[in-house]
Amino acid sequence: xxxxxxxxxxxxxxxxxxxxxxxxxxxxxxxxxxxxxxxxxxxxxxxxxxxxxxxxxxxxxxxxxxxxxxxxxxxxxxxxxxxxxxxxxxxxxxxxxxxxxxxxxxxxxxxxxxxxxxxxxxxxxxxxxxxxxxxxxxxxxxxxxxxxxxxxxxxxxxxxxxxxxxxxxxxxxxxxxxxxxxxxxxxxxxxxxxxxxxxxxxxxxxxxxxxxxxxxxxxxxxxxxxxxxxxxxxxxxxxxxxxxxxxxxxxxxxxxxxxxxxxxxxxxxxxxxxxxxxxxxxxxxxxxxxxxxxxxxxxxxxxxxxxxxxxxxxxxxxxxxxxxxxxxxxxxxxxxxxxxxxxxxxxxxxxxxxxxxxxxxxxxxxxxxxxxxx
Ligand SMILES: C[S@@+](CC[C@H](N)C(=O)[O-])C[C@H]1O[C@@H](n2cnc3c(N)ncnc32)[C@H](O)[C@@H]1O
Numbered sequence: 001x002x003x004x005x006x007x008x009x010x011x012x013x014x015x016x017x018x019x020x021x022x023x024x025x026x027x028x029x030x031x032x033x034x035x036x037x038x039x040x041x042x043x044x045x046x047x048x049x050x051x052x053x054x055x056x057x058x059x060x061x062x063x064x065x066x067x068x069x070x071x072x073x074x075x076x077x078x079x080x081x082x083x084x085x086x087x088x089x090x091x092x093x094x095x096x097x098x099x100x101x102x103x104x105x106x107x108x109x110x111x112x113x114x115x116x117x118x119x120x121x122x123x124x125x126x127x128x129x130x131x132x133x134x135x136x137x138x139x140x141x142x143x144x145x146x147x148x149x150x151x152x153x154x155x156x157x158x159x160x161x162x163x164x165x166x167x168x169x170x171x172x173x174x175x176x177x178x179x180x181x182x183x184x185x186x187x188x189x190x191x192x193x194x195x196x197x198x199x200x201x202x203x204x205x206x207x208x209x210x211x212x213x214x215x216x217x218x219x220x221x222x223x224x225x226x227x228x229x230x231x232x233x234x235x236x237x238x239x240x241x242x243x244x245x246x247x248x249x250x251x252x253x254x255x256x257x258x259x260x261x262x263x264x265x266x267x268x269x270x271x272x273x274x275x276x277x278x279x280x281x282x283x284x285x286x287x288x289x290x291x292x293x294x295x296x297x298x299x300x301x302x303x304x305x306x307x308x309x310x311x312x313x314x315x316x317x318x319x320x321x322x323x324x325x326x327x328x329x330x331x332x333x334x335x336x337x338x339x340x341x342x343x344x345x346x347x348x349x350x351x352x353x354x355x356x357x358x359x360x361x362x363x364x365x366x367x368x369x370x371x372x373x374x
Contacts, residue, residue, distance in 0.1 A: 001026070001038040005151065006047070006054040008033055010360040012180045016053045019183075023047050041232060044225065045239045048155055049217035052179035052206070055158045058140050058151035066148035068101040069111050076115035076150065084152060084229065087120045090131035094153065097143035112141050112150070136227040156224035163219035164275040165200065172199060173303055173339075175216070177361060178206040184357055184368055185299055185337050190252050192298030196291045196326075198257025201268025201283065203301050208277040211251045215243040219275055254294045256282030288322055297333035303361075306342040313342060320348035327351060327373050334373050341366040 004025075008016040013030040017037075021028055023046055025037035035054070039047070047057055061084070064075025085091055093112045095105040102108045116139075117127040128137075138153035160176035173181075181203070187193055189211035195203040209216055217223070218240070225231060259265045262285045272278045282294065304323065307313040320340075327336050328351060340346050341364040346353075355370035 001040060002044070003060055004037055004039060004044060004047075004154075005058045005060060006035045006037065006051070007056050007058065008035060008054050009174070009177060009180075009362075011358060012053055012177070012360075015180050015183050016051070019051055019053050020047065023050055041230070042235060042239065044154055045223075045236055048159065048223050048225065049215045049239060049243055051159060052210070052216050053176050053183070055160060055176065056153055056155035057159075058153055060149055060151045062150045064148050064150065065146060066099070066102060066143055067146040069107070071146075072102065072108065072148055073111050073115045075148070076112050077119050079150065081116050081119055082123065085116070085120075085128055085137045086229075087124055087126035087128050089128055089136035089227070090134075091116065091128045091137045091139060092130060092132050092135040093139045093141060095141045095143065099143055099145060102143050102148075108141060108143060108148075112139065112148075138224050152224075152228065154223065154225040154228075156222060157220070159217065161220070162216045162275070163221065164205065165202070165271045166274070171303075171305060173202045173361070175202055175206055177359070178202040179210070179216070181301060181337070181339060181359070181368060182207055182210065184359070185301055185335070185370075187299045187301070192254040192295040193256075194254070194294055194298060194300050195257035195302045196259075196286075196288055196300065196323075197302040197304050198259050198268055198283065199261075199264050201257060201265075201271050201281070203303075204255050204257045204281050204283070205268075205272055205275065205277060207255050208251065208272070208281050209275060211255060212248045212277075212280075213246050214275065215246075218243060251280055254282065254298065255280070256284075256294065258284045258286035258291060260285065260287045288319070288326060291326060291330070293331050293334065298335075300327070300331065300334055300336040301339075302337075303339040304345075306340050306345055313345060316342075316345055317348045320345045321350060324349035324351045327371060331373050336371040336373060338369045338371070339366055340369065343367070 017035045027038040029036045066072040093109040095109040120127045140151045140153045142149045160174045193207045272281045353369040357368040
């Protein structure tokens, strides 16, 4: 069993842990913005392909002293890098965290890169070059106090970038956050799901992928582990085939959204088409004031804009009030959830929230408010 570490958005650690457990991970431990777990190579591939709420999976290979740049360089040079990288292959080093001596991630990454290529030059007279765009090996360095954890990044581009969304609205939700919000509402595919402010469609699309049991990683070009020396092509092919075979044909219930902006909605349609959901998701250009419930009951999940400047916030008060009015008048029997980063605006909804769940949208502290409509 190998030790892995999944990086996640702040606040989503418990949800990610649950997802990893369902995928077969063992010895799961949540940490701040991460989840430690154990598993074999098959699990590593499965998690990369199937996890909806995490950013990447790291495989720690060493913990070294890093009180200063020299210690970091020496410790990195002591690792047998030829186990992971040949001089003909390219590398990239990403660094997070800091301490007093190592407080510039670019400088820290440079020490690590130098130690690796100096070792290669000494041993075989040739060195890897750096490629930040499409490297063969991505090394992740995390500095915490006087220690550096060096890991191989098995994912590469963050897993929230599913690959179906070249087109984005003005303030799209990260796909991983949309998937986590769906978990938080306890939506399941037998329940209708509606987003009346759907923008580029992230919430209905993530719901659609879940409903049809489509692995979110199927639309990506590549995962970083495909460049590792131990890459098991056959195991990966089997993992992909199993995912393709496990898709379900139809939604059991309505999934869709609306938005008043036809341009943004056409982006939602492009995104849905890119993941094979175009004919299944129901999108319509509709002003919130004209929205009608698509079924007698279900889940509403939306993230209205919350504005940054005071003027912007003031203008949004009417939208929040309208949301509350429409919910109350037309959506009796539904349960509605609003994600917002502005407490004052949420008060304008004018309904009593039965639950308030804290969530981070990037660095912005937000709340997911639940309204039972009857
Ligand atoms: C923060 S965005 C939602 C982003 C979306 N979740 C995504 O991932 O792309 C809010 C959306 O509300 C829409 N909107 C704002 N006011 C509206 C109104 N009165 N009626 C319908 N849509 C509205 C905007 O066009 C925008 O796309």
